[in-house]
Amino acid sequence: MAIHFVADLHFNTEAARADGFSDSKDRIRRICEAWHARVAEDDAVWILGNVGNPVHLGGLPGRKHLVRAVADPQAWNCLATGRYASVADMAWLETPHGGLHLVSDPATAGETEDLVLHGLAAGDWRRPGFVCVAARHAGWGPVSLDEIVRQAFGLQIDRAAA
Template sequence: MAIHFVADLQFDGGERTRHAHPHGFADTAERTRRICETWRARVAPEDSVWILGNVGNAVHLAGLPGSKHLVRAAGDPPAWNCLATRRYASVCEMRRLDTEHGLVTLLAHPGAAGEEERMVLHGRARGDWRRRGFVCVTVAELGWGPVSLDQIMSQAAGDALRDAA
């Protein structure tokens, strides 16, 4: 069982192109198809996926593998509404996970992290949040699908080595 993370799915249902054009997709239906294909290739049914805000139309989550947990962003529906859909195993504003890699804080926006946080996974943020220990997991930056914690930690270790050189 693996733990995966993703943010900013922005599922719109195909009627808008705002989130599609900047990334080379003809429309949001094409973008949604790509995200769902990538998700199915990376996530097994017994895996957990933490979505760090900005889901959009959550109907697309129904056919995707894995147990889904939502860390809400300002634009996501209220927790009670999200839980009523039965698409999520849990819904929260922030979560700290105790993992084999240590404590990991999950937030939709990195500005909500405290100074004491060492490893923070977050969704989209305006401005530069390239702070040591902060990792943005937006779908556009992760190859259009969830990424595992092991992959994130491997990437973070590589970044730390490059910074030290």
């Protein structure tokens, strides 16, 4: 079982044209292709907000956990769809590489020594300890914990030991 992260899917929104796609169907198709190529059925996928229409998640592999953005429905509405294993406004995840603070907006992370994974935000949040996992920055699909570790710490993962 692997762990993956993605944010800002914006299914069926105007983000498609802003991101260079002809329409939302092209954007959705690209995200779904990348998702299927990277995620297995028993993997966990943490979505860090701004899903858009969640109906597209139904055919995608993995157990999905939502960390809500302001634009996402309330937690009880998200859970009622049956598409998510969990829903929270922020989350903390312990991994073999240390703790991860999961938020949609990096401005809400507060003071932490943990690595912060987040979606897009106003302003420039490129700084040590913060990693943006927005779909447009992650090759249009979920990015694995191994890749996050490589990006954040420059570490190589020993796949034989994992």
